[in-house]
Amino acid sequence: MSVRVGYFPHNNSLFVLRHTGILERELPDVTWVDLRSLPQGEQPDPRSGLPTVHSDQLFADGGYDVIGTGFTPPITALGAGHDVVYLGVSGPRVENGRIVVRADSPIKEVADLRGKRVGVAHGSWQTTLLLFALDQAGLTWADVEPVNAGANAARLFLDGDIDAWTGSYPDLDQVEARTEVRTLIHTEGLFSHPSLWFTRRDFAEHNREALTAIVAALQESDRWITENPRAAARFFVDDAEARGVAADLDAWERALRNRPFGINPVDAAFLDEQQRAADLLAANGLLPRRVRVRDAVLPWVNDVVAGTVATPA
Template sequence: MTIRIGYFPNNNSLFVLRHNGLLERRLPEVEWVDLRELPAPPRADPRTGLPTLHSDWLFEEGGYDFIGTGFTPPITGLGQGRDLVYIGISGPRVENGRLVSRAGSGIRTVADLHGKRVGIAHGSWQTTLALLALDREGLRWSDITPVDIDVNEGGAALLRGDIDAWVGAYPALAEVEATAQVHTLVDTDGLFSHPSLWFVRRDFAANHHTELQAIITALQESDAWIVANPRDAARFFVDDARRRGGTADLDRWEAALRGRPFGINPVTDEFLDEQQRCADLLHTNGLLPRTVAVRDAVLPWIGEVIEANRSATAV
């Protein structure tokens, strides 16, 4: 059976694994599905809903069996009634990005965002960060004007004045910092742990133990390789951007990779508590159509497999 794995640059671990060939040594029948080549899901109004983004393609013909994303997509999938299960999480990525405004804009605190335009890659971890920041100040989602914007385009929109604040991530945030001064409204640290995470359909986890273990082991090996070879790993991202007609800076990508945690770890109670709190907030603010119980998406044996592999492939 051919195992289909979805990948894109935003999940650094799977993107590098796609290019370094380590999975094929363990699982020869692999098909890599570039998420950027799939038909885009319907855009959701960022004021009233969440796009499904990645979880739908787990359940569609021509999609994939295994995916890695950021914090929000599995909550969205569960909220849409998708029967998915968590595989594992990375360490905290609190240095990866933050909510910023232009220096001198007069927007100095999150409270100042009332009625303002906030740029986010809607449906990603950026939605969660903005919502948590607002909630901490006693604000609701309806108190801002969320603007759905690509993660690589938000910085330019901020500098043009098209948006008033932006949840920026490196390396795109570094490009803005190199040309203009920004003011930090809130750091990720202290709001949530912001890990990478991986998930699959429940039926895939139940019926493909051997294949799933091979993917987990290869991810651990590949992440260890990234830590030991960050510049070589960065070249995969730069080469990809250039093949697609764009530009990317090797030094900035290397710095971004050096600043991120790698390794796939079992889901923890602390992570699940964060997921549940965010799921509840998303529902309360009208972005999720139903309440979810995130612990229903946990299969304990998967954590045991990850833990057993960590001693051999520790990052």
Template sequence: MTVRVGYFPHNNSLFVLRHRGILEQRIDVEWVDLRSLPASPEPDPTTGLPTLHSDWLFTEGGYDFIGTGFTPPITGLAQERDLVYVGVSGPRTENGRLVVKADSDIDSVAALKDKQVGIAHGSWQTTLLLFALDSVGLTWRDIVPVNTSVTDGADSFRSGEIDAWVGAYPGLAAVERDLELRTLIDTEGLFSHPSLWFTRRDFAEQHSEELAAIVDSLRESDQWIVDHPREAAEYFVRDVVDHGGDASLDAWEAAIRNRPFGIGPVTEEFLDEQQRAADLLHANGLLPRPVRVRDAFSPSNQTFVTS
């Protein structure tokens, strides 16, 4: 069979694997650029979450396997999608943080009440902001969330259109060069923020050889990234330029050097963290129903990442 693998730059491992030609040596694969798929209707960031990743995992012509950040599989489970986790990376706590300008009168997370906060809504940034608010007794309704892309968020933050921003590297590095910032809360100590990979339950049960080939290829490619971070960064810079933007090779290399690579097993600690996020998302009106994240845990899948 032809396995359709979804990829985009925000999952660094799959993005590099798509360019390395490793997986093609093991299985018949078709790469699906998530940016080429029709987007789900953008929800109001005060009341819902985007469902793009899980929508296309369960749509004919979509993909069979995907890697994302922390929040999308929770969204899929809330849409009653029968997805299962395959593996997770190590913590990516150096990837980003919640910041304001140094001269802002916002001096704490508690001071975000009624303020506009920029996030890539539906990504790990939603979870980070929600965890941060919960840590000081605030809810989603206490702030004004603004959905931004990485580029739009940086521009809106610079111009003062938003009061605070969950920035991620390498985009955050460019803002750091232009502005003096104050960190309201770091990712480290708040949540582990791993990359994670998931698939449909039927694919995991019926195509174990193909799934094992994907995991093996990711491991091989991730080791190449660790050994050749600057060469890996060139893939991302070239992609940004090809899409009409500007990118710093040094900034991308620094970001890659600070990220963990490798796919490991789903742990109890990860599931507990996902459940806490799911509970908070539902309590704050961002999910249509409660979620049990352990419904997406399949012990048989763990043989792929522990062997």
């Protein structure tokens, strides 16, 4: 059978793996599915729901079998009633982004966001970061006006159309080169912000060899990224330029150098953090129901991932 792997630039590991040919050595019939080419469906109002496109395509004909995303989508999948299984998790990516305001903004602390327009890539890790920050300040999702800024976030921030921005690199590089910003709250100390990978339970149970090959290939490709960050950055720049979007090779190289690579088994700390996010999302009306994230753990999958983790020399 052909194994379908969903990829897009926001999961750096899978995006690079798509271009290295490493996985094809073990799975000649792999089919790469560009998430950007799939129907996105109607995007929910960011004040009242989370987009489910990532998890919906995991269960759709013409979708994919394995995907890598940021922190929030597997919670969304569970909230939509999908039977997903965690495949693995990266180390913390706390340097990848933070909540910022313009240097001259009257907003001095998170509590000042009440009633303000805050840009997020809604449904991504940015939703969770903002929600954790609001909760820490005694605010709820309803106290701010979240704006699903997407690819226009940097422009909206520079133009003053949003009051604060949950930004990430390399987009933050573009903004910081043009204007002075002030960090409202750092990601570090708030949550770990890892990348993660997940699949369907039925796919995991019936395709153990393929799943093992995917994990091993990701580990090998991630080691290559660590050793060759500029060559890896070129994949992202070439992709952006092919779509008519400007991209800076130095900025992408810096971003990749500052990110952890390698896949680890899910552990109690990660699951506790996912559960806290899931509880907050549900309490703020962003999930249709409460979920138990530990239902998405298969012990033997953790054993597979643990067996591929390199031992320090």
